[in-house]
Amino acid sequence: MSVRGVTRAAVARVRVTLLGWLSSIGAVVDAVAAWWIERVLCSPAYLTASAKVRKIVGSVRDWRVWPVLAGWVRQAAWAVWRVAGPPVRDAAGWVRYRAPGVLWQGVCWLARRAPRWIWRATVYAFVGAWWVLSRTVRWASGHASYAGLVKQMDDDQRHGTAKRLREEWARMAAVRSVLVVIVAVVVALVVAGVADKIGNLTAAGTVFGVFALVGRGVRPRPAGDDDLGLEIVHSGPDEPFPIADAHTRAEAADAVSRALKTEGVDLRLVGEAVRQGWGWEVPVILRRGTPSQVVDKLAALETTLDLPAGGAMASPDRSRRARVVLRLAERDPFTGLQAASAHAVRPLVSRSITDRLQVGSVITGEPLALGLLGVHGVVIGDTGSGKSSTLCTLADAVTDCADAVVWDLDPAGTGLDVLADSIERSERTRAGIEDALADALALAEVRPHLLRDMGMPGREWVPSPEHPAVIVFVDEYPRLSNAAKDMAVDILRIGRKARVSLLLASTEATSDTLGDAIADTTALKILHACRHADVRLVLGPSMLGEGWRPDRLNPASADSPEDAGKAYVYAPHYRDPVLSKFRPVSDEDTANRARDRAPHRPRVDAVSIEAARKRRHSNESGTTAGKGSGRHRAVLALPSPRSGEPAVLDRMAIGDVLAAFGDDERLWTVDLLARLANRHDRYAQWAPEDLADALRPLGLSPAQIRQDGRKPAGLPPPGRQ
Numbered sequence: 001m002s003v004r005g006v007t008r009a010a011v012a013r014v015r016v017t018l019l020g021w022l023s024s025i026g027a028v029v030d031a032v033a034a035w036w037i038e039r040v041l042c043s044p045a046y047l048t049a050s051a052k053v054r055k056i057v058g059s060v061r062d063w064r065v066w067p068v069l070a071g072w073v074r075q076a077a078w079a080v081w082r083v084a085g086p087p088v089r090d091a092a093g094w095v096r097y098r099a100p101g102v103l104w105q106g107v108c109w110l111a112r113r114a115p116r117w118i119w120r121a122t123v124y125a126f127v128g129a130w131w132v133l134s135r136t137v138r139w140a141s142g143h144a145s146y147a148g149l150v151k152q153m154d155d156d157q158r159h160g161t162a163k164r165l166r167e168e169w170a171r172m173a174a175v176r177s178v179l180v181v182i183v184a185v186v187v188a189l190v191v192a193g194v195a196d197k198i199g200n201l202t203a204a205g206t207v208f209g210v211f212a213l214v215g216r217g218v219r220p221r222p223a224g225d226d227d228l229g230l231e232i233v234h235s236g237p238d239e240p241f242p243i244a245d246a247h248t249r250a251e252a253a254d255a256v257s258r259a260l261k262t263e264g265v266d267l268r269l270v271g272e273a274v275r276q277g278w279g280w281e282v283p284v285i286l287r288r289g290t291p292s293q294v295v296d297k298l299a300a301l302e303t304t305l306d307l308p309a310g311g312a313m314a315s316p317d318r319s320r321r322a323r324v325v326l327r328l329a330e331r332d333p334f335t336g337l338q339a340a341s342a343h344a345v346r347p348l349v350s351r352s353i354t355d356r357l358q359v360g361s362v363i364t365g366e367p368l369a370l371g372l373l374g375v376h377g378v379v380i381g382d383t384g385s386g387k388s389s390t391l392c393t394l395a396d397a398v399t400d401c402a403d404a405v406v407w408d409l410d411p412a413g414t415g416l417d418v419l420a421d422s423i424e425r426s427e428r429t430r431a432g433i434e435d436a437l438a439d440a441l442a443l444a445e446v447r448p449h450l451l452r453d454m455g456m457p458g459r460e461w462v463p464s465p466e467h468p469a470v471i472v473f474v475d476e477y478p479r480l481s482n483a484a485k486d487m488a489v490d491i492l493r494i495g496r497k498a499r500v501s502l503l504l505a506s507t508e509a510t511s512d513t514l515g516d517a518i519a520d521t522t523a524l525k526i527l528h529a530c531r532h533a534d535v536r537l538v539l540g541p542s543m544l545g546e547g548w549r550p551d552r553l554n555p556a557s558a559d560s561p562e563d564a565g566k567a568y569v570y571a572p573h574y575r576d577p578v579l580s581k582f583r584p585v586s587d588e589d590t591a592n593r594a595r596d597r598a599p600h601r602p603r604v605d606a607v608s609i610e611a612a613r614k615r616r617h618s619n620e621s622g623t624t625a626g627k628g629s630g631r632h633r634a635v636l637a638l639p640s641p642r643s644g645e646p647a648v649l650d651r652m653a654i655g656d657v658l659a660a661f662g663d664d665e666r667l668w669t670v671d672l673l674a675r676l677a678n679r680h681d682r683y684a685q686w687a688p689e690d691l692a693d694a695l696r697p698l699g700l701s702p703a704q705i706r707q708d709g710r711k712p713a714g715l716p717p718p719g720r721q
């Protein structure tokens with residue numbers, strides 16, 4: 001067989017053998033895999049175990065505790081930051097603001113001193129070199145040892161000894177000179193070797209330094225030499241400086257301490273300053289006097305600390321008279337406060353008037369959350385201070401409550417028109433406002449008598465979506481008629497339990513505009529930018545000295561919002577004079593929200609309305625009979641042709657009729673009644689003559705019309721006419 005044939009046979013054998021091995025391995029792998037699948041993966045034990053593992057993994061992943069743990073971690077991180085944050089921020093403040101200054105001062109200091117230092121080092125180096133040289137030469141010459149001795153021997157005529165000494169001196173000088181030369185050569189070699197390694201310049205510098213040190217050692221520096229010609233300027237120990245220059249807590253406390261001392265305030269100590277996004281909060285403890293000492297100096301402090309106008313605020317601590325918290329706002333503290341978002345995060349009309357409603361923010365960073373249940377309020381502020389916007393913000397919050405309705409009375413402006421869709425009743429005319437206030441007063445009178453029938457425990461009306469509280473917003477209160485003002489005062493006196501509340505806005509608080517009773521009876525007092533006198537009238541004469549200084553705020557001007565919307569709020573939970581700001585109002589978003597909420601808004605319950613109507617009727621009859629106070633007569637006494645009794649103009653019903661008509665020009669009475677019944681339960685039992693009664697005071701009656709040959713429309717049934 002040829003070589004080729006042998007090779008081919010060997011290759012064929014190897015291939016066959018390899019194929020055999022591969023197929024054997026494949027068979028083994030198949031068998032193992034089949035066994036693994038059948039005996040392990042499909043075994044009940046494996047299936048149970050894997051299901052359990054999956055379940056455990058799933059339950060660990062969905063573990064409800066994760067959010068809790070995450071919350072804990074967040075809280076822990078926050079707690080750590082609360083402790084570590086101030087020093088870290090101090091350090092950051094130092095590095096950012098102080099370090100460059102310190103570095104630059106160092107550079108200047110060096111630059112000022114360097115020439116003198118170089119000159120002095122050179123002198124010292126020469127002195128040192130001269131000293132080494134002269135000492136070496138003197139030592140090598142042996143002059144110090146032999147010169148005196150030889151001279152003495154010569155003087156004593158001991159010439160033999162003198163000669164012997166001279167020979168000794170010459171020998172020693174020769175030996176020492178050789179030694180000096182050897183040492184000099186060795187030193188020169190070492191220096192040259194070192195210079196090779198470290199460079200000539202460095203070696204020369206080192207030699208220079210050594211000689212300078214020697215020179216410095218043998219010729220000490222004259223005392224005070226370094227300070228010659230230098231003038232170190234320190235600010236005096238009590239010199240005030242702008243708060244903007246304080247970058248650490250200690251510096252801020254120091255700035256306040258100096259400023260208050262400059263203003264003549266006697267302090268025991270200045271507490272730890274707290275850095276805020278807008279500036280500093282610094283508590284101070286007075287040694288003597290009253291907190292008004294600090295409050296009265298606020299304007300001066302703004303100059304001393306170089307703050308913007310109104311930037312210094314003081315809140316005396318009610319629990320510790322000596323303690324006053326100073327707030328120094330370098331920037332607007334409410335920069336991030338936005339109008340409420342257009343789209344509700346919560347379900348529509350899901351709040352309750354029993355909750356505290358978030359309407360703004362306090363300078364401390366907390367939300368401003370006011371409770372309005374049974375709370376009467378007054379909003380005082382110069383024109384442009386933001387009263388109407390504040391009323392709107394408050395009304396916006398109330399219209400998100402399922403158990404409170406809003407009435408809007410404004411004799412001069414557009415009131416809460418932006419919320420019109422969610423407002424139950426809006427009045428702009430004198431008669432309308434008086435009628436609404438008479439209704440509110442009647443509700444306040446009758447509701448306490450209905451409590452038992454309505455199954456309400458206790459002595460106060462319990463608001464619910466079926467029996468909502470009534471919040472009456474009155475803008476421009478001073479422009480109300482006297483009758484309306486009298487009714488408003490009556491509501492303030494008796495409305496709390498019936499959950500009929502008034503929120504009044506006025507530009508002034510003088511007794512002829514607002515009335516003395518009002519400031520006393522309102523639990524909620526909102527003071528926008530206003531006069532000094534208004535603060536005294538609304539809060540009492542001592543409160544100015546306690547830090548209530550809305551008179552330091554500025555109303556909006558033509559081109560700047562200034563402090564519009566900012567206010568001092570005196571209310572339950574808000575007894576400290578801290579500045580707050582109400583959320584601004586975005587007309588478009590507010591109107592959209594009001595439109596969305598409208599279908600979900602509650603209405604005053606039919607029971608209360610009917611009882612109030614009856615009360616008004618009886619008041620009115622009493623009044624016409626000369627028994628009542630006569631106060632409401634102008635509002636109520638409208639002639640009723642049907643009964644001969646005065647008819648009450650039911651503005652709410654008329655408003656509902658107009659709303660039920662919508663865009664229709666004509667409507668069958670029966671359809672109108674159906675639509676009214678859909679709007680409110682109170683119309684469920686109304687017959688056509690009730691509708692006719694409601695419209696009669698306006699001189700309206702259903703008209704007879706023919707349409708496409710059909711029967712007359714809008715007439716009550718004949719039997720009832």
Ligand SMILES: Nc1ncnc2c1ncn2[C@@H]1O[C@H](COP(=O)(O)OP(=O)(O)OP(=O)(O)O)[C@@H](O)[C@H]1O
Pocket residue numbers: 381382383384385386387388389390507556561564565566581582583584585
């Ligand atoms: N919370 C706020 N944030 C920002 N700007 C506000 C705020 N409240 C009011 N403003 C602005 O201040 C200006 C005056 O507001 P508003 O009309 O409510 O004041 P007012 O006291 O009712 O004034 P007037 O008595 O003249 O009616 C408006 O331009 C308004 O946009």
